[in-house]
Amino acid sequence: MPILLFLIDTSASMNQRTDLGTSYLDIAKGAVELFLKLRARDPASRGDRYMLVTYDEPPYCIKAGWKENHATFMNELKNLQASGLTTLGQALRSSFDLLNLNRLISGIDNYGQGRNPFFLEPSILITITDGNKLTSTASVQEELHLPLNSPLPGSELTKEPFRWDQRLFALVLRLPGVASSEPEQLGSVPTDESAITQMCEVTGGRSYCVRTQRMLNQCLESLVQKVQSGVVINFEKAGPDPLPVGEDGLMDPCRPSNSFASQPWHSCHKLIYVRPNSKTGVPVGHWPIPESFWPEQNLPSLPPRTSHPVVRFSCVDCEPMVIDKLPFDKYELEPSPLTQYILERKSPHTCWQVFVTSSGKYNELGYPFGYLKASTTLTCVNLFVMPYNYPVLLPLLDDLFKVHKLKPNMKWRQAFDSYLKTLPPYYLIPLKKALRMMGAPNLISDNLDCGLSYSVISYLKKLSQQVVLVKTNKPKSFALRSAFPYSLV
Numbered sequence: 001m002p003i004l005l006f007l008i009d010t011s012a013s014m015n016q017r018t019d020l021g022t023s024y025l026d027i028a029k030g031a032v033e034l035f036l037k038l039r040a041r042d043p044a045s046r047g048d049r050y051m052l053v054t055y056d057e058p059p060y061c062i063k064a065g066w067k068e069n070h071a072t073f074m075n076e077l078k079n080l081q082a083s084g085l086t087t088l089g090q091a092l093r094s095s096f097d098l099l100n101l102n103r104l105i106s107g108i109d110n111y112g113q114g115r116n117p118f119f120l121e122p123s124i125l126i127t128i129t130d131g132n133k134l135t136s137t138a139s140v141q142e143e144l145h146l147p148l149n150s151p152l153p154g155s156e157l158t159k160e161p162f163r164w165d166q167r168l169f170a171l172v173l174r175l176p177g178v179a180s181s182e183p184e185q186l187g188s189v190p191t192d193e194s195a196i197t198q199m200c201e202v203t204g205g206r207s208y209c210v211r212t213q214r215m216l217n218q219c220l221e222s223l224v225q226k227v228q229s230g231v232v233i234n235f236e237k238a239g240p241d242p243l244p245v246g247e248d249g250l251m252d253p254c255r256p257s258n259s260f261a262s263q264p265w266h267s268c269h270k271l272i273y274v275r276p277n278s279k280t281g282v283p284v285g286h287w288p289i290p291e292s293f294w295p296e297q298n299l300p301s302l303p304p305r306t307s308h309p310v311v312r313f314s315c316v317d318c319e320p321m322v323i324d325k326l327p328f329d330k331y332e333l334e335p336s337p338l339t340q341y342i343l344e345r346k347s348p349h350t351c352w353q354v355f356v357t358s359s360g361k362y363n364e365l366g367y368p369f370g371y372l373k374a375s376t377t378l379t380c381v382n383l384f385v386m387p388y389n390y391p392v393l394l395p396l397l398d399d400l401f402k403v404h405k406l407k408p409n410m411k412w413r414q415a416f417d418s419y420l421k422t423l424p425p426y427y428l429i430p431l432k433k434a435l436r437m438m439g440a441p442n443l444i445s446d447n448l449d450c451g452l453s454y455s456v457i458s459y460l461k462k463l464s465q466q467v468v469l470v471k472t473n474k475p476k477s478f479a480l481r482s483a484f485p486y487s488l489v
Contacts, residue, residue, distance in 0.1 A: 114288025425451030
């Protein structure tokens with residue numbers, strides 16, 4: 001169920017008028033209404049949830065949150081007035097905190113236990129602003145700063161205020177106050193040069209510099225297409241470039257390779273699409289993307305994670321591995337310089353392994369947890385997520401079924417035990433479940449240990465209870481007010 005949060009600039013400068021006599025705030029309201037009409041064309045929009053936030057001081061900035069229905073959203077939108085300061089940083093922080101309110105209760109972020117792409121709450125934040133200087137009661141600011149301290153319990157577990165399934169897009173209104181005699185330029189809408197642009201790009205979104213009503217309509221059509229179920233990942237190259245490929249798709253060692261020159265495909269910050277199951281309507285998956293640390297029983301607290309995992313890919317061509325009945329997860333990558341480069345190599349029968357640095361106990365790069373591979377039709381690139389260190393596991397399982405007929409000898413058991421020692425503890429439960437599906441339910445002990453210390457487990461439970469308390473009871477004591485000074489519900 002996508003969440004669409006509209007963050008509307010209600011600073012006094014939004015009262016400025018265009019050459020048609022319409023105020024910027026009226027244009028913003030009209031843009032939201034048009035977006036809703038365009039989005040309604042898609043049958044999937046029936047599950048959308050809409051939220052409305054303004055630049056007012058918290059908690060008054062939240063006009064429609066988790067509890068308000070669509071009628072309230074539309075009424076609040078209609079009644080918006082422009083009279084305050086351009087407090088974009090605080091408004092963005094309030095918006096992200098609002099979106100993140102339920103995540104600790106649902107356990108969607110799965111802290112310390114691997115990141116599950118199929119546990120997601122896809123959210124699009126669309127801010128509509130005039131891009132004027134950022135102001136506060138004390139000064140005018142050149143740069144965008146979000147308040148570091150969040151009132152939300154557990155916010156310290158993620159370094160950034162946003163999560164990997166939340167993207168920010170900005171419509172920056174630059175419509176002239178006087179009619180222009182110059183012909184309107186056609187083509188794609190450029191990004192804006194204001195402070196919000198960098199923040200958009202960091203989340204996996206973008207800004208639009210809107211100079212005419214036609215451009216605004218074009219942007220809204222584009223934004224409707226951005227409502228996709230997916231999560232943002234940082235793909236980074238590890239090691240040298242691959243050997244160049246000739247026109248026939250074969251390796252050509254005679255062609256020069258720019259192994260040391262930085263290329264756009266070396267580092268891409270893009271979405272992987274997480275498609276809902278056709279029968280249930282919700283995404284289904286089996287394997288996590290590993291954490292960038294090894295969980296230890298004596299770890300007193302969890303290291304804060306980045307919003308977007310850094311997935312390293314090795315450009316060594318490998319054979320794509322799969323075996324009968326062992327589940328794997330497959331995610332299509334959003335088009336990027338990386339997907340273009342892989343597709344141009346025309347090698348649909350080889351793959352590049354992927355890693356998360358520091359995910360393993362004995363290996364700095366970690367062990368492979370999957371691979372990138374072009375589709376056989378060379379139309380897209382997919383990320384296959386497998387069991388951790390799958391190049392060791394899959395031959396073992398193949399032998400178990402084909403050679404040992406589910407009656408392994410001592411040598412096989414020793415090799416399997418050695419493999420389990422390379423496995424982050426949070427992989428044991430999904431692996432046991434997969435083995436049960438394959439018909440080998442007793443290979444892993446029932447006494448499973450998730451790898452987290454008692455203090456970490458207790459802390460996560462306490463945070464969840466704190467959020468429940470804030471949601472169900474308005475803060476009644478000074479202690480609660482100081483922990484959560486304004487209500488987000």
